[in-house]
Amino acid sequence: MSGLTIDRERCIGCGRCVKACASSALKLVWEGPRKFAQVGDACVFCGSCVDACPVDAISIAKDGAADAQELASYRGIWVFAQVDAAGHVMDVAFELLGRARQLADERGCTLTALIGEGADGTDENARRLVAAGADEVLVCRDARLARPDAEVFAHWICEMARAFRPEVILYGATAFGRELAPGVAVRLKTGLTADCTVLAMDPETGLLQQTRPAFGGNLMATIVCPAHRPQMATVRPGIFAAPAADETRTGEIRYVTLDASVAPRVRVLDSEPVGTGRSIADAERLVVVGRGIGSKKNLAVARRLADAIGAELGCTRPLVEAGWLEYPHQVGQTGVSVAPKLLVSLGVSGAIQHLAGIGGAQTVIAVNEDAEAPIFGAAHYKVVGDCIQVAEALIDALA
Template identity: 40%
Template sequence: MIIGNHADGRLDPAVYELLGSARELNRKLQTDIAVVLIGSGTSAYAASCISHGADTVYVLDQPGLSPLSEEVHTELLHQLVLEAKPEILLLSSTIHSKSIAARLAARLNTGLTADCTELDIDLPSRVLLQIRPAREGALMATICCPEARPQMATVRPGAMSPCEPDPCRTGRIIHPQLQLPSVLRTSILEVIRSREVSGSAASDIIVAAGRGVCSKEGLDLVRELAACLGAELGATRPVIDQGWLDYSRQIGLTGRNVSGRIYIAIGISGAVQHTVGIRRMDTVIAINRDRTAPILGLAAHGIVADLFEAVPLLIDQVRQNITVGR
């Protein structure tokens, strides 16, 4: 069972990544795949979930279920899980979903692994192998819950690949009769959005800055290159900690996982805490003055140079090619 994250009238595309992972797991499990959609306007996404691999979609579509209330969602999901009895329960690793997952796991008296980057099945035990970075990314831990059910995990957005939709797939759409909680201890007074909103987890080109940019002037060069390429701007944690960019730009273990065609890493050493977030990028290009930097071993193309020399040259070349192309 997959819990879809629905907010602002939109379904989080991470649900399709979870469906892609569930279909891979189901090669061993041979069971049904269900998706739960809770919110206002969720009915519109039921058919899409079926085409992406769901056999059953549970739809709770009511105006009063938006904006998302963790207290209400936890109660409704608790009722549904007790009724449907899934072996495995998966959620995306968003702030709200992780909070709901923790509350739900406590009610169900089961285990929960957060921020998984891989999932597998151990047969014949049908135990879910929940794989995630541990010790600040120094190793990958495999966690399992051999006795309690359901087995619960949250999965980092961008860590899994969505499957191609099949418009010919058929499935069941169920509108369960669940009881809303009669007494609420919390109420949502206001929802404040971040003033800076980054691109999606899947971007064609991403230009990212690391500790090696040294200053806001260095970051301005990286930003200029990203603008020339029409690319998304990303960063490692040290840049975010300096307050130079919004947290929504952070890529890596404590940020986002990303996917796309080209990732240009500028002044990034290549610690596993960052590279775990870029494993699904097709091509990595690195600019670093330290020829022993781990990022150069990961990159398809590496430039050993000072970024204050290399990046202006790249910007000039990009601008010339744009001019020629026009």
């Protein structure tokens, strides 16, 4: 069992641990002529008190990692297929299936899609998941799954994971996915890497390598979970390209149930859509501008180019911070991840967090005066020059 232990034989009642505890979980109590430190329920096992104790009287015991035989009993990759309010599988699920299919082939294991929907669901969603690459689909139709209740879904996924023991579970980093995945991780006592931009299998260890920007996007960190299963990660929409549907694929559709004892604790009285505007994440063509356009007035040129090619307008974070464009236009790890068929990049240097958000683009045309700009590493066509002059020339050519 995990927990914090205080050795009363060593404790001298100095109170340093109490001062170090940010959760106010420790206090000093008298027992006879001596004072001792005592831990309460607010402890989060951060270890600050362990470091503060001058006599090594405090220790934290953690649950032991699974042994090799236990870890080997987990097999297969799962993708949680979230459905929208209309009951259709969301695009991010297909994007995840495309990458997971490649990982499953490398690993030599089964790829399973997991879908929970209301009692009136049909097999159409399951068939689409098979066509996108799933070998099997676990389907649960239950009125309790008709709305995105993270607690109910977490109970169901944990029940399935304990029964079938997958080695990997992937989730889309939607608002619901970001709420759901941590709840599953806590219940299964495993790890979770959020907002991954790269997923790969280590050929030697078989571990899932989960890569995401770290330290404010200044570097990329690759994270592994060697001692616990399942390995879990969330991936933002638009990071991977969705595969073309193959209607000739065959797969097994298995119907599962949700434990009858699971009951929603939240009752929804009413709901309203956040907005009805078109998101740049849905755009097939996109013109993205960065600080290299020089000034706000040059946005007009970028808009003319976007109109000429039937594209939406996006931007980098500095332009949003400067007030040139609003946040819904921001492309990157801290904005919107996009996967257009065509992306024209004007004056964008290509910071890590921006590149993380355009990884799904099929064709990237980059224009920048700096021949060493990182954006060129992600571009299929590269133009070194003044981005506004190049944009105006393109507009004239398309007129």
